[in-house]
Amino acid sequence: MVGKSKAMEAAKEIVIKTEPFVVNFGPAHPSTHGVFRMRMTLDGEVIVDMEPVFGYLHRGIEKLAEERTYTGCIPLTDRMDYLASMSNNFAYVLAVEKLAGIPVPERAEYIRVIMAELQRIASHLIAVGAFLNDCGAFMTPFVYMLREREKILDLFDMVCGQRLTYNYMRVGGVSQDIPDEFIPALKKFLKEMPGWINEYERLLKENEILLARAKGVGILSRELAINISASGPVLRGSGVKWDIRRADPYSIYDRFDFDIPTGTVGDCYDRYRVRIEEMRQSLRILRQAMKGLPPGEARSDVPHLIRPPVGEAYARIEAPKGELGFYLVSDNSIAPYRFHVRAPALINLTALSDMMRGWKIADAIIIFGSIDICMGEVDR
């Protein structure tokens, strides 16, 4: 009896104490979409604080570009958002054309729009697939979407011989005209793609578990989204109808008829829905662009070494991940004096810590996945 009461007294003295602990996610982790690193302070499963650490993929692209000719910078832009190289090319050549005042033939404009919209679909396929994979749908949606991305890559392969780093657009046009077999292949793709999108929708759109996991999770409020200058599907998911193709039309986007899908509350599910709807809208633009494609030159007469007048220019496009902008300063030499990129993925990431706080580890992964980043662009 004496022993027992002593033990009970000892037990009373033990106070169960919990304290937050730090877990390191990444840079090598299956769900970090590259080499992102998160230092999470956890209380059990709940995230108390999250500190993003990036820079693991920094290659100094902005500095490298200052040593190259204006045309020589195009391959560098391929390596930024490597899931959407065409869009990067597009934004960059727009900036150079604005800086040097170079005209673009009509046909090249149409080809550029076709490429940019195909690229948007390809990038959203990866974004949605990876997001669903993060939710735990073991690879199935991801592989389905890769299957369709593969068809887009085949189309790109046709026009420029590359599958990842296209280097297709040139200042004043595109590197070469599209081959004869491209348009029939594009027609076939446009005919089949809506069915495939419906297939993804049938698989998971109304799935109870996905709704439970993604609805109301990781809400990015409208005010916060605007304050951090988020853009792209992240901003539109929060209910802001802002699309540069409409708000500040570049190239020939003012000629096309398309809707801007928006979400309502700004949760992960809304961002997922916005991406799926945008794919459908891109198909609409593609159909119109294919119909309107005029004959003619695919590239205007541009000197080999471009020497823009002294000055600066900023061109922006609606890239798959948001507003992608290039800011160039020229000192009338053959290389840009300053080359700055407004990377949408980096800026969309700034709200990550606020979005994650209070959620569980499992939620943190899908919140991160729903932002859709590409480390090549974040770190540059």
Place this chain on the structure above:
Amino acid sequence: MAMQMLPPDWPGNFWAHWAIFTVIILVFVLATVMVFIWFERRALAIMQARLGPNRAGPFGIFQPVADALKVMLKEDIVPAAGDKIVHWLAPVVAFVPVLMVFAVVPFQGGAILADLNIGILYVVAISSVTVVGVFMAGWASNNKYSLLGAMRQVASVVSYEIPVVLSVVGVILLAGSLSLQQIVLAQDIPFILLQPLGFLLFFIGALAEINRTPFDLMEADSELVAGFHIEYSGMKFALFYLVEYAEALVISAIVATIFLGGWRGPFLPPWLWFLVKVGLVFFVIVWIRATLPRVRIDQLMALAWKFLFPLALLNLLITAVEILVFPAVSPWVLVGVNIAIMIVLVILWSRLFKLGGGRVNV
């Protein structure tokens, strides 16, 4: 149908019976697990529009053999700061109980190692021991991911055992025995028809118990990388891999035995019927894995305590009432009634759930 109620005298005496059946079970489990690994990878691949293993042997059937050889040659790494003894013991503690469960599974009438009169209780009790091994692994690795995975596992098993056991009680009431052999003999109509709700609850709970999608939280590839076995390599990792599939085999065998009528069926030989049913259940598990996303830990708990647990109690009550009050009613009438009750209850109860949300203020 003249069935033997007790283990047959063949092959002569108790020790010979024991030795032969132990060898048969060991070979059966290991061979079936290999086939299952191949089958899962192949079936998943076909569902995901890819090829899957197709190099080693016809249709890649020898891929698990190649994997096993590879894994045996791998270096065995123990974390420097880990608990060496527990780290070594954990795979064994996890693996042995899974094997032991097969002692009471009847492969056909009389083909059973030990026809325990508490068979189903034994299954429920022994299969839970695996969790101890998993928790040991998570603790001994001295890794935060492992610990998180192991804690998720312990928490979920505590919640899931109760509805699983309660849904089995319905079957026991119908069969009037705990012996798996007697349960099979009692199934003139497979219990999946007489106990549709019980089957559903048992299957959901079982998925959580063996950590298959959508309840694979403890390994959660996209969150915890590999969960409790993140620090394991070589043969120890292979043992955990075996456990995973052997557990799936156990659950398939138990579901086939207590809900699908075990070895009973027309035309085919009984043992083949049993294998076909086991394979069918496993196929459904693979199918679910290819389709569904993963739930979150608090949603898993909510599902266990707010959905499965009350429904399991109701199911028990309904079964008891049917047996006591309407013993003379034809079972086929009860089949219709039970299926209707299941549909109504599941729809009503799922209305109570709020989807999404779940933020904690910090």
